[in-house]
Amino acid sequence: MDAYINLLTNGIAxxxxxxxxxxxxxxxxxxxxxxxxxxxxxxxxxxxVGAWIFGLTKSFTLALTSAVLVGAxxxxxxxxxxxxxxxxxxxxxxxLTMGLMLVLGEMVKVFWGPNILTSPLPAYLAGSWDLNGVxxxxxxxxxxxxxxATALAVYLILKRTRLGIIVRAGVENPxxxxxxxxxxxxxxxxxxxxxxxxxxxxxAIMGPLGGSISPTMGLENQLLAFIVVVIGGLGSFIGSLIGxxxxxxxxxxxxxxLPEAALAVNILLMAVVLLLRPTGLFGGSGL
Amino acid sequence: MILEVExxxxxxxxxxxxxxxxxxxxxxxxxxxxxxNGAGKTTTLRxxxxxxPHRKGKITFEGRSIERLPAHRVAQxxxxxxxxxxxxxTCLTVEENLRxxxxxxxxxxxxxxxxxxxxxxxxxxxxxxxxxxxGQRQMLALGRALVTGSRLLLVDEPSKGxxxxxxxxxxxxxxxxxxxxxxxxxxxxxxxxKAVGDYYSIIDDGRTVVSGKMGELVENHELLExxxxxxxxxx
Numbered sequence: 001m002d003a004y005i006n007l008l009t010n011g012i013a014x015x016x017x018x019x020x021x022x023x024x025x026x027x028x029x030x031x032x033x034x035x036x037x038x039x040x041x042x043x044x045x046x047x048x049v050g051a052w053i054f055g056l057t058k059s060f061t062l063a064l065t066s067a068v069l070v071g072a073x074x075x076x077x078x079x080x081x082x083x084x085x086x087x088x089x090x091x092x093x094x095x096l097t098m099g100l101m102l103v104l105g106e107m108v109k110v111f112w113g114p115n116i117l118t119s120p121l122p123a124y125l126a127g128s129w130d131l132n133g134v135x136x137x138x139x140x141x142x143x144x145x146x147x148x149a150t151a152l153a154v155y156l157i158l159k160r161t162r163l164g165i166i167v168r169a170g171v172e173n174p175x176x177x178x179x180x181x182x183x184x185x186x187x188x189x190x191x192x193x194x195x196x197x198x199x200x201x202x203x204a205i206m207g208p209l210g211g212s213i214s215p216t217m218g219l220e221n222q223l224l225a226f227i228v229v230v231i232g233g234l235g236s237f238i239g240s241l242i243g244x245x246x247x248x249x250x251x252x253x254x255x256x257x258l259p260e261a262a263l264a265v266n267i268l269l270m271a272v273v274l275l276l277r278p279t280g281l282f283g284g285s286g287l
Numbered sequence: 288m289i290l291e292v293e294x295x296x297x298x299x300x301x302x303x304x305x306x307x308x309x310x311x312x313x314x315x316x317x318x319x320x321x322x323x324n325g326a327g328k329t330t331t332l333r334x335x336x337x338x339x340p341h342r343k344g345k346i347t348f349e350g351r352s353i354e355r356l357p358a359h360r361v362a363q364x365x366x367x368x369x370x371x372x373x374x375x376x377t378c379l380t381v382e383e384n385l386r387x388x389x390x391x392x393x394x395x396x397x398x399x400x401x402x403x404x405x406x407x408x409x410x411x412x413x414x415x416x417x418x419x420x421x422g423q424r425q426m427l428a429l430g431r432a433l434v435t436g437s438r439l440l441l442v443d444e445p446s447k448g449x450x451x452x453x454x455x456x457x458x459x460x461x462x463x464x465x466x467x468x469x470x471x472x473x474x475x476x477x478x479x480x481k482a483v484g485d486y487y488s489i490i491d492d493g494r495t496v497v498s499g500k501m502g503e504l505v506e507n508h509e510l511l512e513x514x515x516x517x518x519x520x521x522x
Contacts (some may be wrong), residue, residue: 165383169376179336180388181362181435255326287378 005134006099007252012208015248016147020202022225022232023154023240024195030171030235032188034088035082037097038128039199040222041104042071046200047207047217051119060122064204071195071200074104079192084185085221090242101218108215116214143205151241158237158287167191168287171235226250227266231273233283242281288347289296289439289469290335295326295344297334304330305341306493310471312439312486316522317461317470319484321477322514327493328473329371332441335471336368337361348439363390367437371473377417381408381427384416388431391496398506401430404463422453428459446476458482464500477515481505489514 007129023040046067054063078100086092121139128137166187170177178184206221209214228247232239247266255262273281290312305327312318320328334341335357346354352481353361362368364433376384385408386399411419418426425445432440445461446454454476457462461483462472474480480487481501488498491514504510 050469054332116410131457146342146454165379169383169387172378175338175358176370177332177387178358179338179362179368179374181390182387183357183359235437278445 001126002134002255006137007143007256009136009140009254010243011117013143013147013248014153014206014251015245017202017206017209018221018224018244019147019229019241019244020150020205021199021221022039022244023151023226024198025222025238026229026232026235027171027237027241028179028192028195029229031092031167031191034086034093034196035086035097036083037094038078038104038287039195039221040098040218041101042075042196042199043203043206043225044108044213044215044218045074045104046071046203047119047213048108048117048203051117051207051213052112052206052269054120054122058122059123064201065198067147067204068197071203072197074200075196076193077188078196079189083192087138087188099255101222105215105218114213114215116212119211121208126206126279139208143209146201146205150201154228154237155287163187163190176220224266227270228230229280230270231280233280236280236282237287238275239282240284241242288312290471291345291347292331292335293345293347295331295334295341295346297330297339297418299330299339304493305334305344306492307333307495307499308344308490309495310488311498312469312471315465316485317465317472317483318486318488319480320471320473320488320490321480323514326490328405328490328511329443330493331490332368332443332471332473333334336362336441338368342506346453357381358404362435363469365436365438367432367435367440368440369428369440369445371447373424375416375419375424375427375431377415379416379442380412381414381416381419383414384431384435385426388435390435397436398434401433403464404460405430406431421449425449425453426460429457429464433464433468437468439471440464441471444474444475444481445472446474454479475497477511 002261020040021043025036028034041169048066049070050063053066054060079106082096082100086096086110107135125139125142128135166177166182172189174184224247228240228243232243246269250265250269254265288311292308292309292310295305308331309437320331322328329431335346345352348364348366353364378519379387389398401429401509405424407423408430411423427494445457451459458460458479464470465483465493472484484501486499487504488494496514497510
């Protein structure tokens with residue numbers, strides 16, 4: 001029983017970090033139809049900036065805040081200077097974002113070196129609680145809370161605010177949004193930066209969850225995020241959330257019982273969902 | 288003239304779709320653009336709106352040149368657009384569709400007025416727009432363009448795919464709206480065009496071939512037959 005609770009909390013915690021990565025990927029694709037192969041780089045930058053600032057200041061709050069800020073800034077600069085020039089051209093987008101992934105990955109090596117680094121926890125989040133024999137690791141609970149709170153915030157923004165209505169409408173028909181007098185390019189930049197910031201937060205949280213960070217973590221987690229987005233339905237917020245938790249839990253269970261099959265099972269999960277519902281679980285549902 | 292278009296040329300990819308479209312739209316009128324399928328009617332509206340770039344020609348709205356402006360600027364200046372597929376956001380509620388179109392400074396009064404004009408929308412405010420019928424969608428598309436506070440409305444084939452009863456209602460709605468706003472209407476349904484139009488302009492193979500008063504066109508059997516294929520019986 002203990003083992004299962006352990007696996008479940010681990011799975012959900014990992015799922016939440018992946019969700020933060022996947023939700024931006026999904027909305028960016030839905031709104032701008034850009035398949036962003038550089039999205040994992042924001043996640044990785046978040047992880048490195050988080051660990052670096054935490055090492056310097058010993059403040060975890062400051063570490064997370066800096067990661068989010070750096071993610072937003074890199075996202076905004078990348079969108080304004082490069083991606084905004086290739087809207088509508090999928091081949092260019094693919095080449096460009098793959099190139100960006102390499103450049104941003106190499107820059108991480110320039111600043112922090114090519115080796116695996118440790119990503120420590122603050123003391124107040126280390127350790128665990130023992131609830132009548134059930135061990136709850138504090139940091140996992142923290143990850144789940146941060147993920148859930150962010151999910152709720154994103155949901156409320158999408159559902160209640162004017163920006164959210166614009167984004168949802170834009171996912172369906174960006175041209176018509178423009179014809180109603182809304183500068184969709186500005187919305188694109190904002191959403192791209194916002195998605196990058198969420199990815200960076202995901203990375204900053206993921207670092208201490210696994211304990212170490214490396215220049216390959218961007219690509220590895222991006223692959224999971226793509227699986228999540230396909231399972232959940234491109235452009236769907238709810239889909240990213242459910243998909244990420246599903247992928248997190250499956251990953252945790254499989255790597256416990258059959259470690260070598262971890263990625264294969266996630267891909268199998270994607271294949272099954274695609275066979276049953278080609279648009280993903282929540283594709284076209286509007287949120 | 289609220290809108291003047293002079294010698295407009297637009298390409299879509301390699302294809303030279305508009306090869307000289309000209310249009311003069313007097314304030315407070317309904318001008319109907321007529322022509323066969325593929326003549327360039329939709330492309331004309333999209334070029335005016337700034338949704339496709341044009342290569343050559345002048346577009347003036349209220350005395351101000353609007354060529355080369357992006358669509359959102361054209362819309363902000365006061366041009367509303369109702370596309371052929373209505374462009375309804377099906378994932379949003381009716382109310383959200385309308386709110387999205389309202390600008391800072393659009394008064395609640397205007398929204399009330401639109402809801403009075405289309406009572407169907409008032410009862411469906413909380414409904415997902417995707418659940419509306421074809422006719423109701425057309426009402427929502429027109430209503431949404433109206434709440435932007437536009438002074439000129441470009442409407443693309445509002446009768447398309449609607450049952451005759453609904454076409455009547457759309458015609459009624461346009462007759463109501465035209466008291467307050469200038470309309471450029473693309474329409475294949477000649478009965479509707481005749482019922483609401485003050486002026487007409489016929490486009491053929493991407494060129495404006497003839498324009499004038501609707502009353503005169505109705506009498507001109509030769510023109511109707513040559514460009515529109517309208518036979519005696521259909522009139």
